[in-house]
Amino acid sequence: MLDYQSIINAIYQDAIKAKDKGIVASYIPELAHINSDNFGIHLRTSKGETFGVGDFEKPFSIQSISKVLALSKAMSLIGEDIWKRIDVEPSGNPFNYLSLIEVENGIPRNPFINAGAIVIADILVSNLQNPKEDFLKYIQALTGDDSIIYNKDVANSEKITGFKNYATANLLKSFSNLNNSVDVVLDFYFHQCALEMTCSQLSKAFYLFVNQGKCLQNKVHITNQQVKRINALMLTCGFYDEAGEFAFEVGLPGKSGVGGGIVALLPEKFVITVWSPGLNKKGNSRLGMLALEQFTTKTKLSIF
Numbered sequence: 360m361l362d363y364q365s366i367i368n369a370i371y372q373d374a375i376k377a378k379d380k381g382i383v384a385s386y387i388p389e390l391a392h393i394n395s396d397n398f399g400i401h402l403r404t405s406k407g408e409t410f411g412v413g414d415f416e417k418p419f420s421i422q423s424i425s426k427v428l429a430l431s432k433a434m435s436l437i438g439e440d441i442w443k444r445i446d447v448e449p450s451g452n453p454f455n456y457l458s459l460i461e462v463e464n465g466i467p468r469n470p471f472i473n474a475g476a477i478v479i480a481d482i483l484v485s486n487l488q489n490p491k492e493d494f495l496k497y498i499q500a501l502t503g504d505d506s507i508i509y510n511k512d513v514a515n516s517e518k519i520t521g522f523k524n525y526a527t528a529n530l531l532k533s534f535s536n537l538n539n540s541v542d543v544v545l546d547f548y549f550h551q552c553a554l555e556m557t558c559s560q561l562s563k564a565f566y567l568f569v570n571q572g573k574c575l576q577n578k579v580h581i582t583n584q585q586v587k588r589i590n591a592l593m594l595t596c597g598f599y600d601e602a603g604e605f606a607f608e609v610g611l612p613g614k615s616g617v618g619g620g621i622v623a624l625l626p627e628k629f630v631i632t633v634w635s636p637g638l639n640k641k642g643n644s645r646l647g648m649l650a651l652e653q654f655t656t657k658t659k660l661s662i663f
């Protein structure tokens with residue numbers, strides 16, 4: 360029997376001693392003041408056991424981790440039609456890279472680069488009655504926790520400095536791959552990214568991806584086939600131009616955010632969430648990746 364608590368405790372002890380904790384994202388000014396000493400891990404197994412260490416109950420900005428939850432909601436609403444507007448290939452480029460959109464005629468490479476996530480936001484704006492409220496309710500339903508909120512200051516901070524996202528949305532619009540106005544879609548997207556959640560809440564929210572589409576509250580949100588697709592996309596595209604490295608080091612489907620969170624999972628077995636705000640050069644949590652590498656090595660639990 361694996362002693363998960365001792366394993367994550369040992370990883371935590373190593374991590375807090377690390378000299379290079381990475382650099383906290385500052386291109387969204389509201390994120391720049393987050394202390395890079397924060398570090399939390401939370402594990403939820405499919406048997407219902409939970410384990411946590413460090414700052415696992417402290418809310419942080421989930422940023423691009425939200426793209427997986429937005430994709431799952433969009434899939435539940437319009438199914439396969441999504442793939443008429445977005446491809447499913449890794450991009451090998453940074454998350455906010457612009458040139459590919461033009462070269463590929465406004466069809467984003469995948470739903471996790473910003474261009475793809477903005478098309479997903481457009482789909483949600485078109486298909487939800489009150490998009491921001493309904494999306495928040497979806498997250499609250501997945502977790503059974505209605506204390507989860509959008510951090511308005513973070514959403515506003517990103518809006519003020521979101522020049523690349525405006526460029527991206529305008530390019531998509533020029534290729535007729537955005538049905539709503541740029542401002543409305545980006546307002547939704549900035550809020551979605553500004554969701555504040557703890558490691559333990561994220562482990563709950565992602566439970567449906569290890570449990571055949573059924574959330575902790577026992578409600579089926581997406582099909583088995585959709586779970587398979589989302590997990591495949593996390594593995595191949597969840598870390599942008601570092602997706603290969605994450606598969607190589609960790610060997611799990613996962614998704615990062617510039618708030619320093621990473622959620623990774625082994626289907627039918629567990630969800631693990633790590634938060635360490637300092638990022639590496641590719642914009643993924645530096646210590647988060649190292650911690651997950653240690654976790655799958657020590658437990659021998661990866662998909663490979």
Ligand code: DON
Nearest residue numbers: 422423454552615616617642
């Ligand atoms: O659009 C942005 O730049 C941010 N809201 C999200 C970026 C992000 O988290 C990239 N992932 N590591």
